[in-house]
Amino acid sequence: MAQTTGTHSSYDATGNYDDLADVVYKVWADETPGLSRIKRNKATATYHEWVRSALASSGTNYVIEGDEATADTLVSRTRAGNYTCISDKVPIVTGTQEAVSKAGVDSEMAYQLEKLMKELKTDVEKMIWDNNARVAGNDTTAREAAGMPSWLISNVDKASDATLATGDGTDAFTTGTARALTENLVESCLASVYASGGNPTWGTLGTWQKRKFAAFTANTTRTQEQNKSGKLVNTVDVYTDPLGFTVQLVPNRHSVTSMIFFVDPDYTRISILRDFRSWDLAKLGDHFRKQLLAEWTLEVSSEKAHGMITDLSTS
Incomplete structure (x- = not known):
């Protein structure tokens, strides 16, 4: 069969509307486990310090009965510190783009602000766990905060x-030969934390590494069952070690893939000098400019309270 001569079809038409869905599908890896879980405190200067103390x-x-008291050697408290760093995002949108009709978006600037704020927070999440030494900065060099691996030594x-x-934030951890994660490594690390008081x-x-936990064969708190519908669940979300630590395992898209961190929430803080916020920048033409910014640092109040497993293979 063929078209009747003179038939006008959609292939010939030039005035048909495009069929564009009026929605923006957002697949954003925007979870921030560390930034969401670690408590905050206030920084008041670009070099944020704290005081540490440890038991002998x-x-x-x-002691002999009736003995004269002998003075013990006292150990002074120690100071530690980290530099605040400035993290920002700057969207610029033309007046035309703000005015035209857009699929799934009313305001281009509002959409970009939402998106870039999530990006800013995932940047901070990554930097919390980065193997990075602190940098004091100057008029031509940005300040940098030391990440968690730069602090942990015990x-x-x-x-x-x-x-x-x-262990004071001035240098980074130097990686070695990769090895597979085993339950012995986990038990050894947590036992060391226990001995240190964390x-x-x-x-x-x-x-x-989260998938490797699911392959452990010891008596972990495990969900592995096949129900009547045929669904197989194989996961370890909570790990209880022989010493009684019960640790929630939180997967993180933004942390160092070859490292695992065990965190005592009482002994780390995100110290905020300027909290996450946005403001207008001066107009220099036919566009709108804004800046999203946070100034923050990582306070590892006591490195002995935390644990780290490093040099893990990632494939």
């Missing part, structure tokens, strides 16, 4: 050829 190691303590399970950071309640890790 336990030992035998026998409870770190690492490859034999890896090198710990100094009480971690959650851990953050990449998706590959």
Whole structure:
């Protein structure tokens, strides 16, 4: 069969409306486990400091009856500090783009503000866990905050050829040869945290390491069952070690994939000098400009309260 001569079809028409759905589908990896869980406090200067104290190691303590009291050697408290860093996003939208009709969006600037605020927060999430040393900065160099691996030295399970950071934020951890995650590594790290006095309640890790937990064969708190509908559930969301630590395992798209962190929430803070906010920038022409900005740093109040497993294979 063929068209009748003179038939006018949609292939010939030039005035038909485009069929564009009036919605924007947002697949955004915008979860921020660390930024959402770690408590906040206030920074009041670009170099934020805190004071640490630790107990002496336990030992035998026998005193002769009637003995004259002998003074103990006291250990001074120590100071630690991290630089605040400025993180920002700057959307610029022309007056025309703001005015025209758009699919799924009323205001281009409002849409970009929503999107860039999420991007800004995921940037901060990544920097919390980055293996990065602090940088003081100057008129031509941005300040940088030291990430978690730069602070942890007491409870770190690492490859034999890896090198710990100094532990004061001034240098980064040096990675070694990759090895597979095993339950022995987890137990060893958590046992070290226990001996140091920490009480971690959650851990953050990449998706590959989270999947490795599901393969552990010991008596973990496991959900692995096949119900009547044929659905198989195989996950370890909570890990209880032999010492009694119950740690929630939180997958993190933005943390270092070869590292696992066990966090005691009482001993770390996000210190805010300027909180997340946006404001208008001066108009320089036919466009709208805004800036989204936060100034913050990571306070690792006591590194002995946390644990880290490093140098893990990621495939």
